[in-house]
Amino acid sequence: MFYRVNMATLAVSKDDGPQYQGLGGRALSSRIVSAEVDPAAHPLGAANKLVFVTGLLSGTGAPNGGRMSLGAKSPLTGTIKESNVGGPMSTKLGRLGIRGIIVEGLPNKDVPYVLKVTAAGIAIEEAPGLKGLDIYDTAAALQKQYGAKAAVGCIGTAGENKMAQACVGFTDMEGAPTRQAGRGGLGAVMGSKGLKAIVVDDARGRPVSFADEAAFRAGAKKLSGALLAHPVTSQGLPTYGTDVLANILSEAGGLPTRNFSSGRFEGANNIGGETLHATAMERGGKTGHGCSPGCIIRCSNIYKDKKGDVLTGGFEYESCWSLGADLGIDNLDDIALMNRLCDDYGVDTIETGVALGVAMEAGVAKFGDSKAAIELIKEIGKATPLGRILGSGAEVTGKAFGITRVPTVKGQAIPAYDPRAVKGVGVTYATTPMGADHTAGYSVTANILSVGGKVDPLKPEGQVDLSRNLQIATAFLDSTGLCLFVAFAVLDIPEALEGIIEMCNARFGWQKTADDYLEMGKQVLRDERAFNAGAGIGQGDDDLPEFFRKEQLPPHNVVFDIPKSELDKVFNF
Amino acid sequence: MQIEVRLYATLRQAAPDAPAGVLTVAASAGATVADLLALVNVDPAAVRLLMVNGIAADLGRVLRDGDRLGVFPPLGGG
Numbered sequence: 057m058f059y060r061v062n063m064a065t066l067a068v069s070k071d072d073g074p075q076y077q078g079l080g081g082r083a084l085s086s087r088i089v090s091a092e093v094d095p096a097a098h099p100l101g102a103a104n105k106l107v108f109v110t111g112l113l114s115g116t117g118a119p120n121g122g123r124m125s126l127g128a129k130s131p132l133t134g135t136i137k138e139s140n141v142g143g144p145m146s147t148k149l150g151r152l153g154i155r156g157i158i159v160e161g162l163p164n165k166d167v168p169y170v171l172k173v174t175a176a177g178i179a180i181e182e183a184p185g186l187k188g189l190d191i192y193d194t195a196a197a198l199q200k201q202y203g204a205k206a207a208v209g210c211i212g213t214a215g216e217n218k219m220a221q222a223c224v225g226f227t228d229m230e231g232a233p234t235r236q237a238g239r240g241g242l243g244a245v246m247g248s249k250g251l252k253a254i255v256v257d258d259a260r261g262r263p264v265s266f267a268d269e270a271a272f273r274a275g276a277k278k279l280s281g282a283l284l285a286h287p288v289t290s291q292g293l294p295t296y297g298t299d300v301l302a303n304i305l306s307e308a309g310g311l312p313t314r315n316f317s318s319g320r321f322e323g324a325n326n327i328g329g330e331t332l333h334a335t336a337m338e339r340g341g342k343t344g345h346g347c348s349p350g351c352i353i354r355c356s357n358i359y360k361d362k363k364g365d366v367l368t369g370g371f372e373y374e375s376c377w378s379l380g381a382d383l384g385i386d387n388l389d390d391i392a393l394m395n396r397l398c399d400d401y402g403v404d405t406i407e408t409g410v411a412l413g414v415a416m417e418a419g420v421a422k423f424g425d426s427k428a429a430i431e432l433i434k435e436i437g438k439a440t441p442l443g444r445i446l447g448s449g450a451e452v453t454g455k456a457f458g459i460t461r462v463p464t465v466k467g468q469a470i471p472a473y474d475p476r477a478v479k480g481v482g483v484t485y486a487t488t489p490m491g492a493d494h495t496a497g498y499s500v501t502a503n504i505l506s507v508g509g510k511v512d513p514l515k516p517e518g519q520v521d522l523s524r525n526l527q528i529a530t531a532f533l534d535s536t537g538l539c540l541f542v543a544f545a546v547l548d549i550p551e552a553l554e555g556i557i558e559m560c561n562a563r564f565g566w567q568k569t570a571d572d573y574l575e576m577g578k579q580v581l582r583d584e585r586a587f588n589a590g591a592g593i594g595q596g597d598d599d600l601p602e603f604f605r606k607e608q609l610p611p612h613n614v615v616f617d618i619p620k621s622e623l624d625k626v627f628n629f
Numbered sequence: 630m631q632i633e634v635r636l637y638a639t640l641r642q643a644a645p646d647a648p649a650g651v652l653t654v655a656a657s658a659g660a661t662v663a664d665l666l667a668l669v670n671v672d673p674a675a676v677r678l679l680m681v682n683g684i685a686a687d688l689g690r691v692l693r694d695g696d697r698l699g700v701f702p703p704l705g706g707g
Contacts, residue, residue: 287703298706303637307699309683325649373706505705506677544705
């Protein structure tokens with residue numbers, strides 16, 4: 057079932073979406089946006105649409121099947137955008153039989169609206185009391201009104217202020233809004249539509265039906281077995297979380313430090329997963345926290361302050377890096393506070409950290425000054441002119457301050473792997489239709505982690521093929537509703553992919569092969585690239601900023617040296 | 630010769646008193662990565678990633694005075 061919500065007329069309609077059958081997750085969100093949104097549309101205008109879609113396996117109880125995709129034309133990049141999020145909402149939508157909610161038009165009235173999604177359908181409700189609230193207060197108010205079990209997705213003041221890097225925050229299994237559809241400014245699109253929140257209550261929802269339930273269970277068992285067997289998904293991630301990467305990348309010389317001026321941070325251990333784990337244990341926090349129903353990996357966490365009060369959750373490597381090493385900061389408590397502020401105002405931690413790094417390069421504050429960094433983030437919350445610059449992302453910040461070392465691709469900040477020392481992920485940054493995005497083709501696996509083979513991270517050879525194959529496979533995995541971290545098992549244990557294919561086939565009565573599903577991944581990339589071309593963003597934009605090719609990165613003193621002509625071979629299918 | 634050994638994640642249990650898992654280890658000339666792991670009581674079967682001066686290495690790599698050896702179990706994130 058697909059719902060259309062028109063914010064101009066406040067009308068809700070539903071249909072079976074025959075044109076969108078056979079699609080889920082990113083394949084579905086990108087198809088809807090590419091089919092229904094004029095690529096020339098202003099991202100904050102009436103012609104843009106914001107879509108919330110479930111994956112092929114949402115609501116089935118598939119292992120790690122709790123992801124949801126949001127899609128729109130991005131105000132940050134001007135490209136098509138899929139932003140992927142955990143939490144229980146996609147499972148609840150799946151149990152309500154909802155494949156997609158398409159939010160259209162702009163409202164005529166300046167009042168926050170809430171979409172209330174239940175087994176009875178979707179109601180649009182006015183919520184004047186939520187105006188100006190940040191995400192934690194908004195979620196608490198909505199849980200008070202609609203019940204603690206309802207899943208909430210909402211924007212904070214950054215989204216209301218239509219800042220180009222605003223995110224959408226979602227509640228986790230305990231009801232805390234620690235999960236974000238972080239990248240690409242979809243919170244600003246939500247704000248432009250006057251939509252403060254979406255609330256999903258799946259009471260009286262029904263179990264998802266299967267074409268062949270026994271075959272589905274057998275496939276699910278294969279995937280869960282692989283996730284429990286692979287040491288990364290069964291030991292490393294549950295114990296330390298994603299932040300275990302801080303020390304690995306610093307050791308490998310690929311941890312971007314002080315606005316991408318070095319690849320090794322002397323304070324890496326203070327901000328890394330080992331310290332985060334020890335601190336969480338000491339203070340009664342938690343690691344091994346699952347963010348969504350059916351999560352086996354449990355890489356999330358709850359982080360408490362020195363007094364033992366919960367400070368933040370879902371405290372990830374990317375955030376510990378962007379608000380830490382990239383700013384020369386190694387005080388984990390201050391970084392946790394920054395993470396909390398970003399989650400509360402509703403901005404992307406990657407984009408915010410990189411914007412702050414660019415601002416520090418400009419002398420707005422000193423590298424290493426965590427107190428100054430906290431105050432800069434508070435400017436975003438206050439929507440001061442400086443806060444609005446930072447809230448517009450790293451590229452705008454670079455322009456505002458006349459800085460040349462601005463690590464962005466297609467307007468989106470580069471994440472926590474320096475592309476000079478991890479060249480495979482550099483290819484992904486340069487070429488993915490999303491703008492710089494490590495998750496779109498996570499070559500760090502073979503470059504650094506010895507997962508899915510080995511490709512020397514410092515040499516140009518093999519990186520284009522590595523990135524291409526991962527981008528295709530990822531576009532498929534992002535369409536299933538599975539967490540991308542199942543890829544660690546998929547890359548090393550054949551039964552994992554077999555199980556995923558068997559689950560998808562058994563859910564819908566398909567006979568598709570691995571090649572068929574990879575073709576789905578290729579088609580996602582074709583859809584997205586066609587949209588971007590229509591928006592004026594083409595192959596010429598598939599490259600890294602100049603400084604990566606000219607400035608050597610210590611300690612290995614390397615530059616990004618994959619020729620542009622090679623990058624142009626990524627999409628040769 | 631002196632080698633700086635850096636143990637990470639669960640491997641720090643082999644040297645619980647070493648601050649941040651960092652030890653300076655005296656080894657004889659010609660020692661390999663495997664020799665160093667034996668000196669610090671780390672089981673090679675528990676190791677997935679080895680880096681010498683930040684560059685991937687294997688157990689047979691011969692070390693030089695002043696090398697920095699990073700030792701990791703299987704890990705990932707994103």
